[in-house]
Amino acid sequence: MSQNNRLSQGGRIDRSRVLTFTFNGQQYPGFAGDTLASALLANGVDVVNRSFKYSRPRGIVAAGPEEPNAIVQLGATEAAQVPNVRATQQALYDGLVARSTNGWPNVQRDVMSWVGKLGGSFMPPGFYYKTFMAPASMWMTYEKFIRKGAGLGRSPAESDPDIYDHLNQHCEVLVIGAGPAGLTAALTAARAGARVILCDEQEEMGGSLLDSREALDGASAADWVEKTVAELAGMESVTLLPRTTANGYHDHNFVTLHERCTEHLADTAADAGRAGEVRSRLHRVRAERVVLASGSHERPLVYANNDVPGNMVAGAISVYLRRYGVAPGQRLVLTTNNDHAYRTALDWKEAGREVVAVVDSRANPDGDLVKQARDSGIRVITGSAVMEASGSQRVSGARVVAIDTTRFVVTGKIEELACDTIASSGGYSPVIHLASHTGKRPQWREDLLGFVPGEVKGMHFAGGVQAVYALDETLADGTRAGAEAAQAAGFEQAEAIAVPSVETRTESATSALYQVPHEKSSLRAPKQFVDLQNDVTAAGVELATREGFESIEHVKRYTALGFGTDQGKLGNINGMAIAARCLHRSIPEVGTTVFRPNYTPVSFGAIVGRHCGELFDPERYTALHQWHVENGAEFEDVGHWKRPWYFPRKVNGKTETMHDAVARECLAVRQGVGILDASTLGKIDIQGPDAREFLGRIYTNKWAKLAPGRVRYGLMCKDDGMLMDDGTTSCLGENHFLMTTTTGGAASVLEWLELWHQTEWPELQVYFNSVTDHFATMTVTGPEARKLMAEVTDIDLDREQFKFMDWKQGTVAGVPARVFRISFTGELAFEINVQANYALHVWKALFAHGEKYDLTPYGTETMHVLRAEKGLIIAGQDTDGSVTPEDLGMHWAVGYDKPFPWIGKRALTRPDTAREDRKQLVGLKPKDATVVLEEGAQIVLDREQTIPMTMMGHVTSSYYSPILESGFALAVLKGGRNRMGETVYLPMSDGTTHEAEVVNTVFFDPKWERQNV
Amino acid sequence: MFHIFCPYCDERREEEEFHPNGQAHLVRPADPDSVSDEAWGDYLFFRDNPRGIHHEMWVHRLGCRKFFNITRDTTTYEILETYPMGEQPTITAETARVRHEQGVQTADGGWQTVGARPENSTLNEETPS
Amino acid sequence: MSEAGSETNVSRVAVFDTHPVEPIDAESPLAWSRQRGLVDAAGGSGQVRAVERPFLGHLILRGGAITLDEAVRAELGINLPGKPLGLNLDADGSRSVQWLSPDEWLVIVPGGEEFELENRLRERLGDAHFAIVNVSGGQTLVELSGEKAREVLMKSVTYDVHSHGLPVGKAVGTVFAKTSVNLRRPSEDRFELVVRRSFADYCVRWLRDAGREYGVSVESPTS
Known part of the structure; x- marks a missing residue:
């Protein structure tokens, strides 16, 4: 096979650079400028995957991020494996190796096919849940098999040789999408003087203009794109980011952009001859204003067997024809409910291929494009639709019938048209994802047959994203949005930019058609797919509504509609429309869609950036x-x-x-x-005439009389009476103290002091500064x-x-x-x-x-x-935020009679904190001196009791003491101080039980003589 | 990722520099010893959880280390004002404009839907505060 | 200024000259980084150059702006930055005062001057409520320059390091990778990072990694 579907001319590919790639073990040629998808189509590769649930053969459907089928595993080596790459978004490079994600053991014939054959009657929605739930213990086994069969891509088993990073960006206007609206918006904002970032997910900027039939200012759309991009590139305040997907819109205009830096060139940056460079980069953009110019996705129609390879979204076919010089078939049937899709028939015919018919669901379409099609001799069948596709590995025909969309019935005789490609268009869905990432709900516009974004503070919309589709209007809309955004960011427009002139066209209205009625009921007709990636059918949605799932949100979870890597970009609206029809409600009554980040999958590498390996977390070193x-x-x-x-x-x-x-x-x-x-101990320098007073309020013990030259140990509680930190504080001068904290508490204690000073006692004259590192x-x-x-x-x-x-x-x-x-x-x-x-x-x-x-x-x-031998606690090890100084037996460090009601004091007399049977700190001496109790081990009083035993406390610190030649432990034990000398038990997970005696916490030198020698 | 105006640094900064410290305007009883156990328990453990306007204390931990207050809408995450310690908010639940009707939200990945059916409206109504 | 007043204040606060009388080799916070080969010879040729300025005198001043301003002007000849995020330097740039918070400033002076300066300031400030804390051992200053210095900073800090966000004479405390720094713009051609001692090695490793694609050198004079 050698690019049989490649047209002899046309397209934006570089025919002088032939690239060789491998798909499922077979080598193919392609051209520089191809995507993997366009190259596969050029080579006539019909089946690119097996479907998730029914294991049906699937081909390429779309040309962008909405592609549900052509999901591949990329990478020639183990370390370079990338799962779930959309072939439609992957630039072709020499040596590219891809495999089908689904389709173990292979896409042409596989052991799962019996599932697909049985599937018609035996695999309703919820099949896996219903079938494999019992016995529960077997689910793990089932899951492995199902997952292997389903295939969800796999992560590499070796570490990634590439590097990734983050770039923090700031701008006044971020424009997302470099189609006609985005380009005019960016140009307008930049000319007003704003710092502008323009990003676009495609290999080159221009969006729909790259496959447009229309002319701008009398020249080709692509020429205008080139001129405009060149002007933007020449402006210092503009940052252009092609191959950069805006994946997440977060609060307060924080947007994450994922830039593919070398992914379009080779498996790794080194393979691309760019060793040491970043493979992909996450831009963390804080924008004053965002212009969302993300355009729209064309919806396919739902009809029987609409998943057989050769069924494609109409606009995608135009993209392959015009941008890549690929005609993915010979004989086309176009089924549509709108005018715009007619361009695909015209494109197809101009490519020298046969247009069998355009099947239009509308009774009397008469727009300019329709006229043009008729004038060029294309047969137009009105009031009808493709009801069913014929063929199994590839479309062999289209069954066309007259339909009544209001009553949802077929009304005429079925005509069988021989063809190998069916293009379908059910209208356009604005790409509103980013506008709803922060929870803003989109609004259904029945007049536009789509959801448009709800109002988002700081965001402007331009073009297709708000269902402005005509090119002249789109260009003007971008100019308006760009000027508004710049103005909102404080930049007045010097002069309006000239919107390029475009020929205006008349269009007849789009009709509301989502699912094409079939001669049989949905449940009996051949499968009519709504969500191709998740194998959700119209019958599945219908069944879900019958089983009582009334909100689309529940239908989604029951059927898996909209899950997966494409997040329902193609199927959601159709699914909602079908649910609405079954429930006799309108689409917005069934639910509105809200999307979450990310728009398309982002590799972990880009998310992690440089925070990996030895830079995963800071390591702090002492001077020694x-x-x-x-x-x-x-x-x-x-x-x-x-x-x-x-x-x-x-x-x-x-x-x-x-x-x-x-x-x-x-x-x-x-x-x-x-x-x-x-x-590492925290050290805080405290100066001021009220330093001493402050210490008295923050510590539980007394500080009034500590003289310069003296040091005191102090306990610090939260106001709930629980110990938070401890340490010594030295009086350096009458107004000057040096506080030490635990290593872990250094920052939090300083903030704690500041909190009380700044919020409760600002009148106290005192300053705190960290001298930990000094x-x-x-x-x-x-x-x-x-x-x-x-x-x-x-x-x-x-x-x-x-x-x-x-x-x-x-x-x-x-x-x-x-x-x-x-x-x-x-x-x-x-x-x-x-x-x-x-x-x-x-x-x-x-x-x-x-x-x-x-x-x-x-x-x-x-x-x-x-x-621990001395019974000295470590805050955070022997305490856990539920231990009071009294629980620790440190009554001596609590100054109940201090004049100021210090932090924690009041809580110590609450009934719960004053209970006699609270867990108290004790020592434990194992009966067997060789035993070192496990820290965290639970203490029980009766080893013979039945499970669950009454747990009385737990071990907090436990070691072997070389001086005592015995294991020993500190523990908290209910009413522990009254249990001195008692024997307690510590049942272990291995079935053994340790015995220990409750003893004083001071194991060594109980008279504290040694520190005074 | 919030973009927070620090009233001391006098400009907006990234959320990473800040740390939230819970409900604002909590006042420690001046004489805790004379406060009932119940009142003390309320002071220690009970916090507002409003849908809508909320006043909360933040600290510019990695910046100027100062505490300040934020008036934030918990439904939109919009920060309506920030003000230094010791000052009172100018926007409160009473003065706030009528908010958008809110739906019942689910917490899951992917796209989510809000029960927008008219008969679900009771679920969607604001809880009177 | 009454002698008695200053004496009282001094006796209430324990000043501490941390420098030895006899010269003793000091170790900068990047000593360990040098030991493990993360410090280059002087005069790097990459597009990013990080140079430690070790052993400077770092003092934290706390107090009211009006009180401190007078003393700082008198003793240092530099105006205390009264506006948030201000950074003022003396004529040759070797002494600086940085706004840290409404009651907090960082003074950096040539190494060895800090104790004397602290004493002079204390004397001048007398009984006013203020604090001066020597933190010279706890932090170090790293100068960042070169064609791609800004790009490396964009990878490292969330703050807007474009001259819109960080013009000359501005300094901010902000996030640097997973730690924090004081980021200063003393002149058009360079940035300064004031880095905590214990995080200095991490910051240098980060800079080396982030700057690798541009060519980066990290230098640290040993004396």
Whole structure:
């Protein structure tokens, strides 16, 4: 086969560049400028897919995004696989490899065909649900088979070699669609001085003008397009985006455009010789005004066997003839209810092919195009329609009959016309999708037989989208919309642009025809397809209405009408019209359609952009990160931070296990000295005469008497009395405090302080600023900590001079530092703050001096074990937003008698928060010392009870303690503090049950002597 | 994606810079200790959920870090005004113009339909607030 | 200006000179990026050039505009930007004051000047209600220039970086990829990003990735 359907001349293709492509394993030639669809038609490929449900052969129907059948899997290699590509929108390139999406094992003959044969009587709507629902356990098995048979495309199994990105765009006027209305709108707005973006989804701009028979200013429409696009391209304020689909219209004129950058050239950017470039790009456009000039889609008529290959939408045939020089058949029958479709018959005849007849549902069509057709000798059959197509793999004839559209009956004898192509036109549906993405409902216009957009703030409509179809009117409408949009964005029109002159034509009115009546009832006639992609038939819609589905929305869900990759672009209106007819209602009474983003499928790559791989999420590093990496740290993600988790050492050539490393680090701190990078803790500088008062209101405990030089631990609650964060706050000066927060709470606590200051207590004179990143924080802790510190600091470390919960300023390793005697390990500890740029110097100096003390770096895991041994909580681990300070046994940190009703206080006396049997923090000691309880494990009191057991609480933190040589845990337990010494049970999912004793939360050094040595 | 006018930065910014903070104009009782449990519970847990005009607090989290209020129509997502802390809205449910009749909406992908049959009109009527 | 007043204020607030007396090698926030090969030699030839200006003095000023303006003019010779999103620089561009919020400004001065400036401002402001916070270790400044600098920014920030949206003398806090930056336009030919220390490596990796198609270099002088 070699492009048998290619005309010898014409079209906008480059015949000097022959491209070779493969479809379903067979090689074909095509030309540069072809789409995959036009090239397939040129080569006479009739069957491109098998249908979703009935497995019927399907051919190309349309020429744009509305195509329901020619959905292909693209890609020569596994990594380049792209599913669900519309062949009508895919530019042909050399080496393109495509396969049918549907049609396992192949499109010509397949094992599913029995389904299609039986389907007539055995596959009503809801068939899958009804048939395969029982037994429920088998659905998974059924589904695999059905899906494989149905085929919905597949994602690649290898990672995508291409890159994608996002571009944030801002403009005054975004024009969507570069047809006659969009081009005049863009030109008008740009000449007024507005920043304009003009996008169009096709390979070249021009829209319907590219296949128009009409002349503009006496020249061909394509010439005018070329001239206009050139002028726009020369304007600095204009951004032209061809191959760019406006897929989503979001609130406040935020529009997402999907630009195909190299997809039209090759499988990958590298294959296109453009390695490193972006394959496709998502433009995130914020526009002052949007001009929607998205045109219209022609509706096919619904008649029997209208899915047999060779049935096409009339306008698509004109597109293939005029733009691609392809005549997809020899003998044409056109069935129509309007004048405009006659152009297809004229185009077909001019291409040297036979027009068997035009079948017009109207009694007396007499518009200019009709006259022209008659004058050229084309037979016009009026008051009739194609009732049924003949043929199975390809149309072989059309059965034509006179019809009465009001009574929905056939009224005459059936005439059989031999043909291989049936073009149908049921009128035009404005492409209103974007206008309804934010929920605005379109309006049905009976005079226009279509839905037009409802009013959308910030959006102007031009041309076909509001059912303005005549070319002269469309051009004028674009000019008007462009001027209005520019003016609304603040740009006055300097002078009106001259609208190109077009010959005006008379047209006879379109008649309302959606489904063609058949000699048999819909249920008995051969299938009349409404939605080709989802195999929804007129009978299916009719049956759905009989079964009580009265709203089109319910009909949709029952029949699958409008699902799938084409989102019902061709079928929706016909489906609604049929439902309306069956229910004896008008179309708007059955429902109005609202579409959602996206207009056409968008690849995940474009949605993800550059936010993938190592840029998927930010990684935050402390000033000491380099040292941690060089010293073999394993890292843990804490928020966005990368924190050292533990530092495994090499012992006899083998790397320590985490268990061994953590045990070693724990013992080093308990017996020698360890060091932790605590820089990630949130740090907030608080200044102002009312800083102290503010702290008293935001923390549960007292701050009135904290003297400069002292540090205090504080609890912060929300006003519901539940703990939200904790940390130490140091008094730096009478009006100056340094608050620390948990790592995860840093940003939210700062915002929390601002919230109360800005909204409730603006009179308090205080300012908060984050210094989290400014200071690096290192914790030196363990019995040997003082000795080590003494070697590097000029601060007097005498235990009487520098007491627990004091802070002092001095130098550490020559660097100015604030040193805090606070402890999260229960051991003697010094927390050092230095300006982050000097942190590595100080850290390294500590190690230089620490060698003799075997200074041991430790990570978050050891920190957790050590603090838990002391019963010290971590907000967010031992608490979950439902735990009060009282639940934690921290009554000592609650200042009930403070004068100001601080945040959280009132809620602590609500009946629920004051209950005796609330979950309270306790320690758990497993009876078997080798057991480390699972965090999250549920606690029950009676192991013998039947399921569901009464759950009394759960484990919040659990570790193995090397110093205790036992597992241990913190848990919240109902009425826990009155259960000391009791045995509780923890049933595990594997059927075993652990036993544990309820103990005090402080497992080690209960007298807190070690931190004061 | 909202485009929000920050009354402090004095220009419109992308929604990513902001964070919503719930209902605006909540006033913490001045003397919580003397407030009944029920009233305190209302303050803590109960919020308006109007169809139509709603006043809500937002914070320009990644910009100037200031809190401010927005009057927003929850049916159209239109932001009718923004104003700094301490000020009152000029547009309220009472002053708002009559809104479009709303239908019953379903939440699903693809195109959706609104039950527009006359007999469904009771479903479509606004709930009196 | 009474000496007593300033003394009182100073004693109520703990000022802290973070710089060592003896010179000690400092590490800029991009030190780790350099270590892992993400920093290029000076003088990149691509269409996008990002250059860190490390170790500058960064101070946050909080307070009323009128109060602060007088002190800032007196001590820095720069008018405090009173209008939102203002960025004022001194004659040679080495000192700047940026509006951050109605009661917040960012002052950037050559490294080492910040502590003395803080003290002078504190003295001049006396008992007024204000705050000055040194954040020099917590952020760094990255200059972005080159033919395609604007395109790279369009990939990175949601803000309108066209000169309509971001003319010279304007600065905004905005979203950068998945973090935030202060984006400044000190002159026609360059942008500045004030980046938080812990996010600096992420920002550099992002810039390198986003700028790859144009050719991009990231430079960071070590002294």
